[in-house]
Amino acid sequence: xxxxxxxxxxxxxxxxxxxxxxxxxLGAVDHAISENVADFLQKHIVALExxxxxxxxxxxxxxxxxxxxxxSDYAEFVKQKLVAQSVHTAAPGFIGHxxxxxxxxxxxxxxxxxxxxxxxxxxxxxxxxxxxxxxxxAMLHHLIYRQDDSFYQQWIHDxxxxxxxxxxxxxxxxxxxxxxxxxxxxxxxxDFAGIAKEGLFKxxxxxxxxxxxxxVSRRAHYSLGKAVDLLGIGRDNLILVDTDDHSRIxxxxxxxxxxxxxxxxxxxxxxxGIAGTTETGHVDPLDDLADFAEEIGCxxxxxxxxxxxxxxxxxxRHLLKGIERADSVTIDAxxxxxxxxxxxxxxxxxxxxxxxxxxHANYILRHGSKDxxxxxxxxxxxxxxMLVHAGLSIIGRKGxxxxxxxxxxxxxKFAELIKAHPNFELMTAPELNIxxxxxxxxxxxxxxxxxxxxxxxxxxxxxxxxxxxxxxRQREAxxxxxxxxxxxxxxxxxxxxxxxxxxxxxPLTTEEILAxxxxxxxxxxxxxxxQNYIExxxxxxA
Ligand SMILES: Cc1ncc(COP(=O)(O)O)c(C=O)c1O
Numbered sequence: 254x255x256x257x258x259x260x261x262x263x264x265x266x267x268x269x270x271x272x273x274x275x276x277x278x279l280g281a282v283d284h285a286i287s288e289n290v291a292d293f294l295q296k297h298i299v300a301l302e303x304x305x306x307x308x309x310x311x312x313x314x315x316x317x318x319x320x321x322x323x324x325s326d327y328a329e330f331v332k333q334k335l336v337a338q339s340v341h342t343a344a345p346g347f348i349g350h351x352x353x354x355x356x357x358x359x360x361x362x363x364x365x366x367x368x369x370x371x372x373x374x375x376x377x378x379x380x381x382x383x384x385x386x387x388x389x390x391a392m393l394h395h396l397i398y399r400q401d402d403s404f405y406q407q408w409i410h411d412x413x414x415x416x417x418x419x420x421x422x423x424x425x426x427x428x429x430x431x432x433x434x435x436x437x438x439x440x441x442x443x444d445f446a447g448i449a450k451e452g453l454f455k456x457x458x459x460x461x462x463x464x465x466x467x468x469v470s471r472r473a474h475y476s477l478g479k480a481v482d483l484l485g486i487g488r489d490n491l492i493l494v495d496t497d498d499h500s501r502i503x504x505x506x507x508x509x510x511x512x513x514x515x516x517x518x519x520x521x522x523x524x525x526g527i528a529g530t531t532e533t534g535h536v537d538p539l540d541d542l543a544d545f546a547e548e549i550g551c552x553x554x555x556x557x558x559x560x561x562x563x564x565x566x567x568x569x570r571h572l573l574k575g576i577e578r579a580d581s582v583t584i585d586a587x588x589x590x591x592x593x594x595x596x597x598x599x600x601x602x603x604x605x606x607x608x609x610x611x612x613h614a615n616y617i618l619r620h621g622s623k624d625x626x627x628x629x630x631x632x633x634x635x636x637x638x639m640l641v642h643a644g645l646s647i648i649g650r651k652g653x654x655x656x657x658x659x660x661x662x663x664x665x666k667f668a669e670l671i672k673a674h675p676n677f678e679l680m681t682a683p684e685l686n687i688x689x690x691x692x693x694x695x696x697x698x699x700x701x702x703x704x705x706x707x708x709x710x711x712x713x714x715x716x717x718x719x720x721x722x723x724x725x726r727q728r729e730a731x732x733x734x735x736x737x738x739x740x741x742x743x744x745x746x747x748x749x750x751x752x753x754x755x756x757x758x759x760p761l762t763t764e765e766i767l768a769x770x771x772x773x774x775x776x777x778x779x780x781x782x783x784q785n786y787i788e789x790x791x792x793x794x795a
Pocket of ligand 1: 351421422423424425427474476527529530531556557558559585597
């Protein structure tokens with residue numbers, strides 16, 4: 254071996270062993286982040302100076318670098334090009350999405366998780382992490398289903414069963430729930446070896462029907478569209494049922510849709526209730542849905558990716574009444590359990606349910622092993638359960654209760670501010686901690702009652718443009734942030750309307766910040782480009 258080759262090899266070994274000097278740039282970045290994560294991330298929402306197009310230029314090269322480089326050089330790149338240009342989701346003025354501040358202990362603990370680099374697919378690469386993940390699943394199972402101690406003693410570490418599946422997020426959790434439901438409905442029976450073996454075409458012949466369908470409200474998260482696509486059910490068979498004036502599934506409309514399916518000989522595979530819709534945070538009438546699922550004999554799934562932790566709150570838990578009757582429930586830990594990105598769970602009432610998707614392999618996941626990989630859609634998985642375990646242990650039931658109660662109280666306060674402000678219109682009031690609203694000048698709100706349908710149909714699109722423009726400019730200014738979406742509004746005869754969407758989950762968001770969000774929006778409306786839309790509206794009204 255040449256001297257250079259030897260030096261290269263030694264350098265390569267060093268990467269896996271000795272870090273560079275602690276005062277290196279990487280050390281400095283690490284230090285800056287670890288020292289005071291809150292301060293580091295709270296100053297701005299985004300780095301203002303650069304557009305996404307400009308940032309893309311830093312990531313334009315498509316060739317893998319030929320030569321190795323110093324870690325310190327790379328750390329400088331991270332500092333300049335990534336950290337400085339990332340979105341500071343922890344900022345208390347960032348109230349537009351479901352990603353918020355993390356408790357400080359998540360950062361050092363996640364470093365331990367990375368250092369250990371466990372793989373939860375099998376016990377051989379995870380040892381104590383597997384029982385811990387099983388415990389986390391049991392804790393969440395208990396939060397929902399409240400079985401007695403003997404139940405958990407029997408099932409928590411049972412090698413043949415799992416109380417749920419830990420995964421990377423709500424999308425995989427929802428998909429896993431529907432996968433299990435599908436395989437249960439089309440399980441082996443007589444000559445039919447089951448859908449897992451024979452596929453959907455044979456399953457439909459066995460069931461003697463023309464297709465399978467999933468029923469859920471219009472407010473469903475788009476992950477369900479992906480799930481029905483993957484499972485061969487087809488996006489056309491994800492039946493989106495109309496909602497009532499409170500964004501909850503309309504039970505009468507649900508019955509109509511069910512009847513239509515029966516007429517086409519399509520079998521409902523699952524009925525889904527949403528506990529905390531992504532856009533408005535509303536909760537479906539879960540007890541009524543459980544009754545209906547029982548009546549028509551189908552799987553009842555609750556997508557509680559967002560709202561599940563409301564169960565911690567003695568005050569608000571009643572909103573989710575009926576969730577305990579669900580066959581399966583999705584909860585995202587990276588939402589209101591305040592774990593970092595990449596942690597979701599699906600819990601099953603019946604410990605046998607996941608047997609329907611069980612998978613074994615000879616070199617791992619052997620029959621009778623406690624490997625959790627036999628009951629998950631994903632293969633290799635990190636030890637994220639440790640961070641959820643940390644949250645549950647350190648924050649505790651009462652801590653989460655406080656966080657939930659605070660968020661809901663804050664959303665109500667924000668709704669009051671919006672209602673009290675002459676130039677804003679509350680579009681959906683918060684049931685949990687999400688609300689939607691829009692800018693609508695006081696004079697126009699007064700006029701709107703007298704306007705005819707034709708005028709309204711011209712005005713609402715202009716108000717939509719104002720919402721879109723204000724939201725964009727506010728995001729670009731980088732001080733505060735709300736998101737936006739489009740909703741059918743019962744206030745305007747079911748018309749689709751653009752609205753600001755606000756998610757109040759960051760405990761550090763204050764009432765002053767909420768008032769500042771509205772003030773900033775009013776200031777943006779005064780800018781010429783937005784005023785032009787107002788002038789257009791005035792002409793229509795005149
Ligand atoms: C109600 C609901 N379900 C499912 C999901 C999907 O979760 P994830 O983004 O973790 O895959 C979300 C995400 O916002 C959600 O709000």
